[in-house]
Amino acid sequence: MLLVGTTLVFGASAMSQSGDYGESQWWSPGEEHVIGDALEFPNAEGRLRLINTGDPINTANHPFFAPIGENGRACVTCHQPTDAMSLSAKTARERWDATGGKDPLFAAIDGSNCPSLPQGEKASHSLLLTKGLFRIARPWPPKAADGSEIEREFELEVVSDPTGCNLDPQYGLTSANPTVSVFRRPRPVANMKYMLSLPHGVTPHEYFLYNDKTLLPKDPETGEFVSVQLMSDGRLPTLRGQAGDAGFTHLEMLADLTEDELLQIEAFERAIYVAQGYSNRAGELGGPGNPPGLGPEALRDGPPGELGNNPVNRVFGTFDMWLNPESKAGAKPTPKQEFRASVARGANVFFDKRFFIKDVGVYNDKGLGNPFKRSCASGCHNTVLTGMDLAPGFMDLGLNNWPWNKRDDLPLFKATCHDDAVPQSYLGRVIYTHDPGRALVTGKCRDIGASMTQQMRGLAARAPYFMGGDSDTLREMVDFYDRRFNIGYTDQEKQDLINFMSVL
C-alpha cells in the first residue's frame, strides 16, 4: 500500500504500461480496511479512484462488508471497490485460482450455474468464471414484491438449457416453486446520486415511464416518485428494497436486515463515487486543464438528473482541450498527447456521430420513428456525467432476444404471447429470448427482453459489459453496436471510442 497525498493506493506501486498489473485487490468479507477520503486501485488502463464523501469507514464491522448472512458472503463479495463496485470476470477467475473455488463468491446460490450441479467444479460455475454472471431466480408466473401474482400476457417454454437450471426438478420452471433462472452482471454500487435522481425541470405529474407512459412507481417509505434506474429490470427501485432483497438472495440471510444495518448500507452507497482517476496513457484524469467530466471528483461535485444531449450540456462535458495538442512548431506530439487527442475524438464520435437506430422494441415504436437517426449520446446515453438514459425506459436493444444476439451458454426461452396481448412491435407474439428482462416484472408481452441502460463510469475496471456479459472488451461492445445498427465506424473511430470509454 502506498500513500499518495490523501489517497491510498492498493497493490502494485509501479504500474507497467503492458497491462500486466498483477492481481486485483480482493476484499474479503469481514476484512479490515479503512475508507478515508479516497482510495485508488490499479487496473489494466491505469487506476480506478473511489472517493468517500462520508465519514471514514472501517469495513470490519460495517454491514456492507461483513458476512452477515449464512453463506459467508457480504455485499462487497460482488461489489468490489477494485472493480468499480461491480465484479469483473477476471477477478472471479483469480478468486477461483486463489481459493480452489472455495470462496463464498462461488456459493451454490447464486454463484453456480445451478445449485443442483456438483459444487466445487469449474464447469458448474462457468457463467461466473467466463462472463461474471450470477443466477437471478425469478418467480413464474411473475409476482409483485408483496407476493401477489401479476397477470401475464405470455407463456414460457424452455428451448435449450445449457445450465440445466430451468428444467431442473427442484429449481426449474415446472418445479414446486416454478422459477425462471436468468444470468446477469452485478451493477456498480456507486455514483448513486445520479442513479436515484429524477430528471430536472420536469414537474412531478409528468414523471412517467417512457415505455408505456404509466406514472413512475413511488418509494413505499417516502411516497416520493423513484427514478427506476436501479437494476437491469427495475424490479426494486429503492436502495433499501434492493439491500433487503440482496440480503435474502445473495447472502442467504434468514432474518431481515435490521434498521441500523439498512441505514448504514444506504449511507455508504450514497457517499461513494467511482471513476477512472489515472490513465497509463493519458496521465492524471481529474483536475484543472483536463476534461471537466473525468475523475470521480467531477461526479461528487456534479449536478444529478440533468439532460446532456445538447451542445450546451454535453454528457461528459467538453474534451476540446485534448483535441489538438499544442506543440512547439514542428515538434511531434508525444504519445500522451496523441492518446489524449484520440480520447477527445472518441468523445465527439460518442456525442456527434449519428446512425439509424432501428427496430428497438419499446423505443422506435414510441413515436420517434423507425429508423430514428441519433448518436450514442442523443439517442440514449444522455444523463450528465453517468450516461444512462435520463428518461427511464426499458428497451430491447437486441442483447437478450433473437435474432439480434445468439448465445450458446445461456438458457433460451420461447415466449408465446396471448392473442389479445399487445405484441412486441418488431418481434411479434413469438419471441425467442435468453432473458425476458422487464417482462418478468410486468408480465407484458412487449417488455420481453427489455432492460434499463446502465451508468458508464469505471468501465476499465469491470469487464465484461452489458447485463448478460456479452462483450468481454470495450472493442467487442463497440463492434456489437456497429453490427446491430450498421453504423460503419472506421477503425480509427472505433479505437477513439474505446480510448474514450477507457478513461471514464
Ligand code: HEC
Ligand atoms: C452474489 C453477488 C451479489 C451480492 C452478494 C450482492 N449483490 Fe448487489 N447486485 C448483484 C447483481 C447480479 C445485480 C444486478 C441485478 C440485475 O440487474 O437484475 C446487483 C445490483 C445491485 C444494485 C443496483 C445497482 C444499479 O445501479 O443498478 C444495488 C444497489 C446492489 N446490488 C446492492 C447490494 C447490497 C446492498 C448487497 C448486500 C446486502 C448486495 N448488493 C449484494 C449481485 C450481488
